[in-house]
Amino acid sequence: MSTTESDVVGHRLYDLVAALMPPMRSITGNGVRATLDLVRAALPAQVPLTVHEVPTGTPVLDWTIPREWNVAGARLIGPDGRVVLDAADNPLHLLGYSIPMRARMPLAELRHHLYSMPDRPDWVPYRTSYYNDAWGFCLTDRQLAALPDGEYQVEIDTSLTEGSLTYGEIVLPGTSDEEFLVTTHLCHPAMANDNSSGIAVAIELAAALAARTRRYTYRLLFIPGTIGSITWLALNPGVIGRIRHGLVLTGLGDRGAPTYKRSRRGDAIIDRATARALAETGRPHRIVDFSPYGYDERQFCSPGFDLPVGRFGRSQHGEYPEYHTSADNLEFVTPESLADSFSILRRTIEICEADRxxxxxxxxxxxxxxxxxxxxxxxxxxxxxxxxxxxxxxxxxxxxxxxxxxxxxxxxxxxxxxxxxxxxxxxxxxxxxEPSVAGASASLAAASLAGASAASVVIG
Amino acid sequence: MSTTESDVVGHRLYDLVAALMPPMRSITGNGVRATLDLVRAALPAQVPLTVHEVPTGTPVLDWTIPREWNVAGARLIGPDGRVVLDAADNPLHLLGYSIPMRARMPLAELRHHLYSMPDRPDWVPYRTSYYNDAWGFCLTDRQLAALPDGEYQVEIDTSLTEGSLTYGEIVLPGTSDEEFLVTTHLCHPAMANDNSSGIAVAIELAAALAARTRRYTYRLLFIPGTIGSITWLALNPGVIGRIRHGLVLTGLGDRGAPTYKRSRRGDAIIDRATARALAETGRPHRIVDFSPYGYDERQFCSPGFDLPVGRFGRSQHGEYPEYHTSADNLEFVTPESLADSFSILRRTIEICEADRxxxxxxxxxxxxxxxxxxxxxxxxxxxxxxxxxxxxxxxxxxxxxxxxxxxxxxxxxxxxxxxxxxxxxxxxxxxxxEPSVAGASASLAAASLAGASAASVVIG
Amino acid sequence: MSTTESDVVGHRLYDLVAALMPPMRSITGNGVRATLDLVRAALPAQVPLTVHEVPTGTPVLDWTIPREWNVAGARLIGPDGRVVLDAADNPLHLLGYSIPMRARMPLAELRHHLYSMPDRPDWVPYRTSYYNDAWGFCLTDRQLAALPDGEYQVEIDTSLTEGSLTYGEIVLPGTSDEEFLVTTHLCHPAMANDNSSGIAVAIELAAALAARTRRYTYRLLFIPGTIGSITWLALNPGVIGRIRHGLVLTGLGDRGAPTYKRSRRGDAIIDRATARALAETGRPHRIVDFSPYGYDERQFCSPGFDLPVGRFGRSQHGEYPEYHTSADNLEFVTPESLADSFSILRRTIEICEADRxxxxxxxxxxxxxxxxxxxxxxxxxxxxxxxxxxxxxxxxxxxxxxxxxxxxxxxxxxxxxxxxxxxxxxxxxxxxxEPSVAGASASLAAASLAGASAASVVIG
Missing domain, CATH: 1.10.10.10 (Winged helix-like DNA-binding domain superfamily/Winged helix DNA-binding domain)
Structure with a gap:
């Protein structure tokens, strides 16, 4: 990629990250839908984004689609009647998947529902409680320390209702029905690296792929973490056996070195193609072995599927203090890193396309x-x-x-x-x-999977 | 193992080593029987020791059970009529398997039958001649140098007769008939590390195994080296195919680092379980590759059997000057080393039991x-x-x-x-x-073995 | 090899190299025949050398036997009528496979046909143009610089005619019809290391093999590079499947360390036997992986044949400046290196003979x-x-x-x-x-080769 092209792409990606920050995203709800609207708006007209809605209660593999979560508003009001915290200012202030709550209580009781970071007193942590009913607020430790004693008013106007889980999907057909899967999670609100950067880079990849000849069929997924990949896997048993390569995109904009996490197989073509694309940069990079902890590669690489899916990003979760805090903001990511991540991914795809x-x-x-x-x-x-x-x-x-x-x-x-x-x-x-023989074993694995009977309503 | 337990076990093992030193042991004869009596006395009452007697002349694989050797007495009397050497003082003074001999001869002729260590002038070497008729005495080099010229009287009252080869066997049934084999040789007289330590640790292991639940059936053998393992293999073709793990115990009490010698297979479960038990100690240890020189692992790992049997001990034969001399005595072994060896073996067994x-x-x-x-x-x-x-x-x-x-x-x-x-x-x-599939090839090997027709009389 | 034997062998090889230098060799023609006459003269009487003539136009695999090239004379005459260059003085002066040419031309035009080495001003380069019609002279850069302006007379009296490609073959039967192939190229004129040394060592090996018992049948080929091995492979489909080991000999006399280039398989017996022979010398040596660039191993190790053929020599082509120049002369090779190369090859053969x-x-x-x-x-x-x-x-x-x-x-x-x-x-x-099972896959490969229909006339 030329310096000029890299500069243009980097700033386009950076602007996209900024545009993707505001919605109150979670694993379900209107925040996801608003985000997918932004995705569609950013895509070239000829790239079709399909939005899927999977009803609450649908069994998906070992899981069940949870209730849909929506937020009308969430405020904490102090003893003096002033608003102390408002989710409208920063979605992170509200504990993700908080149940609705209207109550008055003294500070001592309220404290059980307040989350801060004593070692990072100016940052707001990102916390959720998807599968245990809870409510709470997240705030800086300085805010917490300054709270006066007295009675506080909790006003959490959320709803947890029968609804659906929403995700987006782009399919770009190739000359073959063998597939290259790219996924990114879109459930984290108000953070730049994790994972607005992933959504932005996936959009840019979709545009680039739409503009080139394709041997593989490319499928890009915009899904909530864990439950989203589990849902997609449950609903697409017929596609799974055609996946030849796959990448999970996370944290693509920070200043760390590009990092690839191998698939469970460890020596899949995607593992070797990404390694070669990284080596060709001539710059520092890391390749780490598979482990069952991380993002959606956990699901794609579960032993029943064992798909050739790796994960690409830069600094890994847990390696940087800004992870899952308000400090993962637009200063934490750079146009240069975003462009570099995109460039390596595009090169990886070129190698997979050319490898025969x-x-x-x-x-x-x-x-x-x-x-x-x-x-x-x-x-x-x-x-x-x-x-x-x-x-x-x-x-x-x-x-x-x-x-x-x-x-x-x-x-x-x-x-x-x-x-x-x-x-x-x-x-x-x-x-x-030679006719390709790759993926035969993956096909067999998919064939033996008892397909989930979940219904999916396509609305996109 | 707690410090207290380790201390108790170490001293119990040390006392056992001391108790096992005196009998005039060899590959056959009453010294073996006396040793097995000591073993039985040291075992908990509920642990059954079976003593087998295999008659002289029985064909065992490529070998034949030799004549039984017993010693009524053995003395060398000097020109002045005084006793120079007496096997009653130290079994090592008599060349193992010496034929009976009564003769007078000058020192010059006698010298052909005297064995000393010029580089270790105060130690008595341990020498044997099992399969070539010979007689002789072993003594310190200082004793040899001080012998005056003159006529000496040789009085070796041994017998080599039709009798039997004796060995002991403990079987502790598990929930499975798959077996874990532990063997130790008991043919070396009057030495602490080689191999009173092995006999003592095997006794302690038998007691510990008797007190725990067992998935595997444990078989502990107290056998003369080489001919003992060959005899057992010849007599037990039906058992061989059930052996899943095995350990040969030698030299467990010296101050050297614990050392594991891999089975011929090199990557058997026993090889990896022992390596893990050693690594868990956090202390220096060695793991060495299989070689066809050593102790009874040579027989268990011969190509026809190729059993998953390794060898555990501390300093290896030939690595320490005290090996096969009178200096392998109670000062050469320590309660701490004995307890450490036992602890590592017990942990290895725990890992094999838990590995599924x-x-x-x-x-x-x-x-x-x-x-x-x-x-x-x-x-x-x-x-x-x-x-x-x-x-x-x-x-x-x-x-x-x-x-x-x-x-x-x-x-x-x-x-x-x-x-x-x-x-x-x-x-x-x-x-x-999953049902275990290990050992299938070993079963086939055993099935193709033309079973020796040897008779075995159980008297224990 | 004793010092004395090594000395005798070294000097015999050195004299052979000297004797092999003069003929005007190329890939076809009387220079090859003259060289094979020298080979026959140097062989013991009982070693039969067969000379094969393969007619121009014969299809051999993907190639065709070219026209035969012969040289009656080649001179460049200066403006003053004096002879500037004469191939009779040094075969390297004539561009290999020059077409016949009689012409007068000014220096400016002549320069397009003159080849020198500016960075080695006293050396004459070795150049050829086998498959594109061309003519030219090679000379030192000092000669080139001293050429006065004026009209030059070109007198290249060569012929390119329907004739044949000539090569030599020695077959020494063993107790088995499995074969050990040794090849050397004989197309390079007037150079000592590349490849008079290979011809000389092959002669010495043939003599040594004739004098020993042989399990393998040995086949030694004296062939022009590339087209020679392709021709032999095309004409001998029935032999190919019997080749168990093979060595291409090149550059065996220079002062560099002995070097073995592995076969394409990388772990063939010949690869390991040569490695062991080299290790046994206790002196520096190199083992390099196969690559498809080099000498005739390129043909033997092409994927359709994939024969267990490695290459043995000392310094490799391109590693030394004297390569393919007049400086590859009798001062560049030594009796010691020639004897050492022979000794390692003989030991490699001994190991292959003994390996069972x-x-x-x-x-x-x-x-x-x-x-x-x-x-x-x-x-x-x-x-x-x-x-x-x-x-x-x-x-x-x-x-x-x-x-x-x-x-x-x-x-x-x-x-x-x-x-x-x-x-x-x-x-x-x-x-x-055990009956040998090696080479089965090579047999199958040979069987599937559509045998070339080329005719071969045996005249030797």
């Missing part, structure tokens, strides 16, 4: 390259030594069992050197593509 | 742990982070192919964290145990 | 070695500890799946210790040899 299994049609001895004029056909933009070595390596290793990623790794050549050599050789008939 | 192959019954996505109240059910004795991580790791990896040892290694968690998580998950039905 | 898959006939427990008198049968020439350990290791690992190379590697013993132990054990019936 070829078979040398003239495998007995070296074919005579000179009389086919292969060198000229590639042109002079590459280092000549690399061109020749790329041709020889591809001919030697393209025996119908290895992909171009395998060859690039074995030959220790840039991926493009190998991919360009393969294109040139295919152009003169010295290579033919 | 589980299968996640809800493998599609994560099961909802919160509604099952799993956290409370485990209690507060463990670090909370480990509890959660243990639950997630076990759910993610328990796919019916991995044991808990595999999971602990992959997750880099303490074995108990994983084992406790598995127990909690099994308690709410999220895990079921 | 044995099966322990008494695999249940250790067989009783003492009663078989094994120790005496081996004698006292080896270290006793190694003898015993060799016996135990071979008995333990010879389970019908491992070769002696495997055992030597696992036991970390010298190959001969293991081989001698195996011989001793086989002598008393404790080992039997």
């Amino acid at each position: 299994v070829w078979r040398n049609t003239s495998p007995y001895g070296e074919p005579q390259l000179g009389r086919r004029g292969l060198y000229r056909s590639i042109g002079a933009t590459m280092n000549r030594a690399s061109i020749e070595m790329g041709l020889l390596w591809v001919l030697n290793l393209a025996d119908g069992t290895r992909g171009l990623l395998d060859i690039a790794e074995r030959a220790d050549l840039p991926f493009d050197a190998v991919a360009n050599a393969a294109d040139a050789l295919a152009g003169v008939g010295l290579l033919v593509e | 192959v589980w299968r996640n019954t809800s493998p599609y996505g994560e099961p909802q742990l919160g509604r099952r109240g799993l956290y409370r059910s485990i209690g507060a004795t463990m670090n909370r982070a480990s509890i959660e991580m243990g639950l997630l790791w076990v759910l993610n990896l328990a796919d019916g192919t991995r044991g808990l040892l595999d999971i602990a290694e992959r997750a880099d968690l303490p074995f108990d964290a994983v084992a406790n998580a598995a127990d909690a998950l099994a308690g709410v039905g999220l895990l079921v145990e | 898959v044995w099966r322990n006939t008494s695999p249940y427990g250790e067989p009783q070695l003492g009663r078989r008198g094994l120790y005496r049968s081996i004698g006292a020439t080896m270290n006793r500890a190694s003898i015993e350990m060799g016996l135990l290791w071979v008995l333990n690992l010879a389970d019908g799946t491992r070769g002696l190379l495997d055992i030597a590697e696992r036991a970390d013993l010298p190959f001969d210790a293991v081989a001698n132990a195996a011989d001793a054990l086989a002598g008393v019936g404790l080992l039997v040899e």
Whole structure:
């Protein structure tokens, strides 16, 4: 990506992050719908966003769609009658999924429902209680310390009702029905890195993918964390077996080094393609092994599915103090980091698109390259030594069992050197593509999954 | 093991080593029987020791039970008529398996039958000649140097007769007929580390095993080295296929670091369980690869059997100068080392007992742990982070192919964290145990073994 | 190899290299035939060299046998009528495969056909143009700089005619029809290391092999590079499946460390045997992975054949400035290096000859070695500890799946210790040899090769 393009993309992404901050998001409710409206508005017209509504009570795998949560308002009023906290000022002030509550109580009793961070006295923590009925407020520790004794008025006007879980989905068909899955969670309110950055980058990826030829069918999901991926998996048993590569996007805008977390398989094509895209940057980056703690990769990589899905981001949850606080704001993310994350993801996709299994049609001895004029056909933009070595390596290793990623790794050549050599050789008939056999085991896993009988209403 | 328990166990083991020193042991004969009497006396009443007698001449695999050797007395009398050496003072003075000999001869001729250690002038070496007829005396190099010229009287009153080979066996049934084998050799006389320590620790293990619930059936063998394991293997073709884990115990009392020698397989459960028990001590230890030189693991790991049997001890044969000399005495072993060896062995057994192959019954996505109240059910004795991580790791990896040892290694968690998580998950039905498939190849090997037709008379 | 033998062999090889320098060699023509006459003259009388002539136009795999090139003379005459360059002085002066040319032209035009090395002003480069019609002269940069302006006379009296490609072949039958292939290229003129050294060492190997018992059938090829190996592969589909080991010999006389380039398979017996032979020297050496750039291993290791063929030499092409110049002369190679290369190759062959898959006939427990008198049968020439350990290791690992190379590697013993132990054990019936199963996949590959229909005329 050129400096100019990177600059343009970075600022577009940064503006998107800013635009995505306000809605009162949670795992269900109108905050999610408002966010999906912003997503649709940011997408090019030709990119279709489908919004799904899954009714409360629907069984999804081992879980059940919870009641829908909406917030009319939430205020804490002090002994002097003044408003101490108002969720309208900052969605983080309200404990996520707070039950409705109207009550008066002394400070001592109220304290059981107040959350602050003594070691970060100016930050508001982000707290939720999805599956246990609770209510509460989050505030800075300085605010907490300054609260005078007396009677406080709690006014939490929320509703928990039969409704639905909402998520968004973009499908961009490719020449194949094999799929590349990209997911991002959209349940965290008012925070820039976690995960407005993910939503923004997914939008930019969708636009970029819509503008290019696609071998794979791309599916982008905007889902609430955990329950969203579980819901999608429950509702799409027929799609699961077609997923060849997948990425969960989280925390893409902070100043940390880009970080890839491997799939449970550890050596899937997506694991190796991302590693190569990272290596090609020539800048510091991290690759970490799978663990069952984290974001939605936990669900995609659960043992029954075991999908080739990794996670891409920068600093990981728990590694930075701003995580899940009001300090994860627009100063915490940068256009440069957002553009860099997008660039690495786009490159990863390019590698997956270009990675194929070829078979040398003239495998007995070296074919005579000179009389086919292969060198000229590639042109002079590459280092000549690399061109020749790329041709020889591809001919030697393209025996119908290895992909171009395998060859690039074995030959220790840039991926493009190998991919360009393969294109040139295919152009003169010295290579033919092998039918893909990837994902057969994933198909079997999906076939044995007793499909959830949940109904899904498409409204988008 | 608490400090107090360790202290008690250490001194009990040390006293046992001292009690086991005196008998004139060899690979056959009354010294073995006397030793087994001491073993029986040291065992709790409910632990049954069976003594087997296998007749001279019985073919056992490629070998034949040798003649039984007994010693009525053995003295060397000097030119002045005084007793120079007497086996009654120290069994090591008599070359093991010496043939009977009554003769007078000059010192020059006698020298061909005298064994000393010039580089350790105060130590008596331990020498034997089981399969070549020979006689001789072992003495300190100072004694040898002080011998005056003249005629010496040799009085070796031994017998080599049709008799039997004697060994002891304890079987402690478990809920399964799959077996855990523990063996120790009992043919070395008058030495503390090699191998009174092994006999003592095996007794202590038998007592500890008798007092606990057992999944495996435990079989403890007290056998002469080489010919004893060969004999047992020849006589028990039906048992061999049921052996899932095994340990040969040698040299457990010296001040060296605990040392484990892997089975021929190298990655058997016993190899990994012992490695984990050693790592959990947090103290220096060694793990060495299999080699075909050593103790009875040579027989259990011969290619036809290839059993999952390793060897546990401290300093290895040949690594310490006291090995096979009179300096391997009660000063060479310590209660602390004996207790430490016992503790590591007991922990290894605990790990093998707890290691199981589980299968996640809800493998599609994560099961909802919160509604099952799993956290409370485990209690507060463990670090909370480990509890959660243990639950997630076990759910993610328990796919019916991995044991808990595999999971602990992959997750880099303490074995108990994983084992406790598995127990909690099994308690709410999220895990079921897979039937064990280990040892099938060993069964086949045993089935193809032409069983020796040797008769065994049980007298214990 | 003793110092004396090494000295004798080194000087014999050095003299051979000198004798092989003069002919005007190329990939076809009388220079090749003259070289093969020198080869025949240097071979012992009982070693049969067959010379093959393959007609121009014969299709060989993806290639076609080119026109035959011969040189009657080639001179460049200056403006003053004096001879500036004459191929009779140095074959390198003539661009290899120059088309015939008689012309007068000014220096400015002539320059397009003159090749020198500005950075090595006293060396003549070696250049060829086999498959594009061209003519030219090679000269030192000092000669080029001194050329006066004026009209030059070009007199290149070459011919490119329907003829044949010539190569030599020695077959030394073994007790098995499984083959060990040794090849060297003979197309480079007037250079010592590349590849007079290869021709000389191949001659010495043929003589040494003729004088020893052989399990394998040895086939030595003296072929032009690339087109020669392609031709041989095309003409011998029935032999290819019998090749078990192979070595391409290049650059064996320079002062660099011995270097082995692995076969494409990477872990073939030849790869491991050469590695062991190199390790046994105790001197610096290199082992490099396969790459598809190099000499004729490119053809033998093309994916359709994938033969277990490595390459042995010293400094590699491109690593030394003298490569493909007049400085690759008799001062660049040494008798010591030539003898060392020969010695390592002979040892590699010895290891391949001795490497067998044995099966322990008494695999249940250790067989009783003492009663078989094994120790005496081996004698006292080896270290006793190694003898015993060799016996135990071979008995333990010879389970019908491992070769002696495997055992030597696992036991970390010298190959001969293991081989001698195996011989001793086989002598008393404790080992039997397993039928070889190597090379089955290579046979299948050869069977699926559509055999070239080229005719070959044997005249040697």
